[in-house]
Ligand SMILES: Nc1ncnc2c1ncn2[C@@H]1O[C@H](COP(=O)(O)OP(=O)(O)OP(=O)(O)O)[C@@H](O)[C@H]1O
C-alpha cells in the first residue's frame with residue numbers, strides 16, 4: 291500500500307479511538323452535570339432558577355453555534371497551556387472535549403426532559419429531597435435515552451476528531467488528510483474513510499442496541 | 507381523649523391563587539376537617555380545584571392563604587427534613603400511576619423504603635408483605651410495561667403503603683381504569699382503610715366512586731367548598747347546584763316533564779332496597795301507578811346504588827300516599843322541580 295503499512299493505519303485507528311473515547315468521557319464528566327443543572331433549573335422544574343438557567347443556556351448556545359473548525363483554532367493557546375503543545379493526539383483531546391461539552395449538555399437535558407413530571411411529583415410526595423429526586427428517579431428513568439444520546443454524541447465527536455486531524459491532530463483523520471489527500475494516495479484515503487465509516491456504524495448500532503435493551 | 511386526636515387534617519380558610527394571566531383562584535377559602543380512619547371524598551368538575559386541594563395536603567402546593575394542619579402540625583411551618591418526614595406519613599397515588607418504568611415492581615417499592623430510611627435488610631420482607639396486600643406477589647420482578655393499568659395502580663398503592671403512612675392521598679386514582687378494574691381498586695382501598703386503619707382521601711369527578719367507598723365528601727365548585735357532609739346525606743338531599751349536578755343522573759331532562767304539570771320525586775336507594783320491586787309493589791298493594799322518568803342504578807364496589815326520577819299521579823291524594831310509601835321505605839329523596847343542566 292504505497293509505502294504505508296497496516297501497522298501505520300492500525301496506529302491511526304488506536305489514536306482515533308483514544309482521542310474519541312477519552313474526549314467523550316471528559317465531555318460527559320462535565321456535560322452530564324451541566325445538562326442536569328440545565329434541566330432542573332428550567333422553568334417549572336425541580337430547582338427552577340432563572341438566573342442559573344439563562345447564564346448556562348447562553349454559554350451552551352454560543353459555544354455550540356461556533357463551527358468546530360473555528361473552535362479548534364481559537365482554542366490553540368488554551369490547549370498549549372494545558373498540554374504544552376497544540377499538535378498530536380493528546381492535544382486534540384482538549385478541543386474535542388470542549389467542543390463536545392455543550393452538545394452533551396443539551397443532549398442530556400433533552401433526555402431528562404423526557405422523564406415525566408409525574409415521576410418528580412411522586413418522588414417529592416414520598417419525601418425525597420431534591421438530590422434524591424435527581425439521582426434515584428430522574429436519572430435512572432432517563433438511562434435508555436441517555437445511552438442513545440451517548441451513541442449519537444460518540445459519532446459526532448468521531449467526526450470532529452477527523453476534522454482535528456486536518457490541523458495537526460493525530461489519528462485516522464490525519465492519515466486520510468496527510469497521506470491520502472495531500473499525497474494523492476487514494477488507497478490510503480479509501481481505507482481510512484472505510485474504517486471511519488465502520489467505527490461510526492458499529493458505534494451507532496451498538497449504542498442503539500444497548501439503549502433498546504436497557505429500555506423497559 | 508379530646509376530639510383533636512381524631513382529626514387527621516384540618517384545613518382552615520385555605521386559599522390558593524395562581525398569579526399570572528389570567529390570575530386563577532384555584533382554591534377559595536376552603537375549611538374542612540377530615541377524621542382519622544375515614545375515607546374522605548373530594549369531588550368536583552374538571553378544573554374545580556381538586557388536584558390543587560389534595561396537593562396542599564402534602565405541601566406539594568404552597569397555599570397562598572390559610573393553614574393546613576396535618577396531625578395538628580401546621581404544614582407551612584415544617585422545614586426541610588420535617589416536611590419530608592411528614593410527606594412520608596402521607597402516601598400518594600395518581601391517575602397516571604407515576605411508576606418508574608425502568609425499574610421492576612420490587613425496585614419501585616424499594617425506592618420508597620430507601621427514601622424513608624428503611625435499612626436494606628428489612629426491605630425485602632416489607633416489599634413481600636405489600637405485594638401480598640395488593641395481590642401482586644407473582645409480579646415482583648416484572649416491569650411496569652408488562653402490567654395492566656389496574657396492576658400498575660396496585661403497585662403504586664403498595665409503594666404508597668410501604669412506608670406505613672397514616673393517610674393515602676388518591677388523585678383520580680381510578681379515572682384511567684375501566685369500571686370493573688375501578689371496583690377492584692376501590693375494594694382494595696376499602697380493605698386497606700379497614701384493616702390497616704389508613705385514612706384515605708379520594709379525589710374524583712365521579713359520584714359513583716364517592717358512593718362506593720366514601721364516608722364523607724366535600725363538593726368543590728370553582729375553587730369553593732359548595733357542600734360538605736356524610737355521603738348519604740348529600741346523595742339523598744343535595745343542597746348545592748354543584749352537588750345536584752353530580753348526584754343527579756346525567757341528562758334527565760327534568761324540565762321537559764315539568765311541562766306536564768306532574769310532580770316529580772327522586773328516589774334514592776342502596777343495594778338491598780334497589781333489588782326490591784318497589785314500584786311494582788306500590789301498584790299491587792296500593793293500586794297507584796307512577797311513571798319512571800329516569801332510572802339509573804349502578805354497581806360500584808359490589809354494592810348497588812341507584813336513583814330514579816318518577817312522576818307522581820296527578821291525583822293529589824294518590825300522590826300523597828305514594829310519597830308516604832316511599833318515605834316509609836326510606837327511599838324518598840326529594841321533590842324535584844324543573845331543573846336543567
Ligand atoms: N400551575 C398552575 N398555574 C396556573 N393555574 C393552574 C395551575 N395548576 C392549576 N391551575 C388552575 O387551577 C384550577 C384548578 O385546577 P386543578 O388541577 O386543581 O383542577 P381539578 O379539579 O383537579 O381538575 P381535573 O378534574 O381536570 O383534574 C384550574 O383552573 C387550573 O387551570
Ligand SMILES: [Mg+2]
Pocket residue numbers: 556557558678
Ligand atoms: Mg385534577
